[in-house]
Amino acid sequence: xxxxxxxxxxxxxxxxxxxxxxxxxxxxxxxxxxxxxxxxxxxxxxxxxxxxxxxxxxxxxxxxxxxxxxxxxxxxxxxxxxxxxxxxxxxxxxxxxxxxxxxxxxxxxxxxxxxxxxxxxxxxxxxxxxxxxxxxxxxxxxxxxxxxxxxxxxxxxxxxxxxxxxxxxxxxxxxxxxxxxxxxxxxxxxxxxxxxxxxxxxxxxxxxxxxxxxxxxxxxxxxxxxxxxxxxxxxxxxxxxxxxxxxxxxxxxxxxxxxxxxxxxxxxxxxxxxxxxxxxxxxxxxxxxxxxxxxxxxxxxxxxxxxxxxxxxxxxxxxxxxxxxxxxxxxxxxxxxxxxxxxxxxxxxxxxxxxxxxxxxxxxxxxxxxxxxxxxxxxxxxxxxxxxxx
Numbered sequence: 001x002x003x004x005x006x007x008x009x010x011x012x013x014x015x016x017x018x019x020x021x022x023x024x025x026x027x028x029x030x031x032x033x034x035x036x037x038x039x040x041x042x043x044x045x046x047x048x049x050x051x052x053x054x055x056x057x058x059x060x061x062x063x064x065x066x067x068x069x070x071x072x073x074x075x076x077x078x079x080x081x082x083x084x085x086x087x088x089x090x091x092x093x094x095x096x097x098x099x100x101x102x103x104x105x106x107x108x109x110x111x112x113x114x115x116x117x118x119x120x121x122x123x124x125x126x127x128x129x130x131x132x133x134x135x136x137x138x139x140x141x142x143x144x145x146x147x148x149x150x151x152x153x154x155x156x157x158x159x160x161x162x163x164x165x166x167x168x169x170x171x172x173x174x175x176x177x178x179x180x181x182x183x184x185x186x187x188x189x190x191x192x193x194x195x196x197x198x199x200x201x202x203x204x205x206x207x208x209x210x211x212x213x214x215x216x217x218x219x220x221x222x223x224x225x226x227x228x229x230x231x232x233x234x235x236x237x238x239x240x241x242x243x244x245x246x247x248x249x250x251x252x253x254x255x256x257x258x259x260x261x262x263x264x265x266x267x268x269x270x271x272x273x274x275x276x277x278x279x280x281x282x283x284x285x286x287x288x289x290x291x292x293x294x295x296x297x298x299x300x301x302x303x304x305x306x307x308x309x310x311x312x313x314x315x316x317x318x319x320x321x322x323x324x325x326x327x328x329x330x331x332x333x334x335x336x337x338x339x340x341x342x343x344x345x346x347x348x349x350x351x352x353x354x355x356x357x358x359x360x361x362x363x364x365x366x367x368x369x370x371x372x373x374x375x376x377x378x379x380x381x382x383x384x385x386x387x388x389x390x
Contacts, residue, residue, distance in 0.1 A: 010083045013121060014083060015043075025139055040069070046064055076090075090142065209228075254279075257274060275316075276316070284363055290356040
């Protein structure tokens, strides 16, 4: 049976469909003992919060979503709806206070979209009309993933419950494609925010300081002005290199990693070394960029949080057709699964690395691992299997 919107406008139909999904979820949970302990909240309109790090004055009312969620002690299936679109995300319990900034990327699970037809409005599940059987199957799949996640696992499980029919298998592929699009768009937004923050905190701050000095009673010498301008120019060069590492195209991945590691050592006095006993083969630009960014995020985390005195990057052949990148530090370490928010500040910590790994997997089979313990440093490895290394 197809699911058809009956209300007069998209907003009302979204509320109607959300309430129906909530009732279906409750029925699934009540009729299967394996979902015991999963609690479902009442659907309601919830205004979106302001970004916690910003003090933005809005001239218009904050938008709101019609929301409910199904939760275990550690994770939640968050369902949000607005104007003919209902989306499902799988989140950690810690993310619930900041839903608006947590629902993206690999956490996205499914989407229902209202579509106009000759006979009226109809809800679509991906590219196919939503019917009751497929809707139940999608919600069961999301619930199965919710209850299968252990306390120390990331936001998603790599093994999803298979849907029973060919049509549902196609639906799963469409959802995975949409998931990848979410990841790419999310990374773009994160980089834009990082760029804005870097320009505000460095270049703009120095320019305003220079302006105040030039307007003040204390005159600056020509040499002092030139020195300040040189610092600003260097800051701009560093920001440009962070946003679009031109050296990656000119020098190649190995030399770019060596340069990044060397600059970190000069900046922090950490003992940094790179070991590479092979010529890295030519890789697609997207793969090289995501390897570079992943290593860059490792180094950023080490610099900000690890209190390490030594850092090493090792690049080697792992198997006949595999190349392995390993980043190791002797810092304070942490307990994986302890929900250390410093590792995911800004959304570009461990979860951001995993999203980059997923993008690399679009080209080559890829494995990612992280090993750490309090007082024993941290090791991150990325292993990529290539068609041939010879």
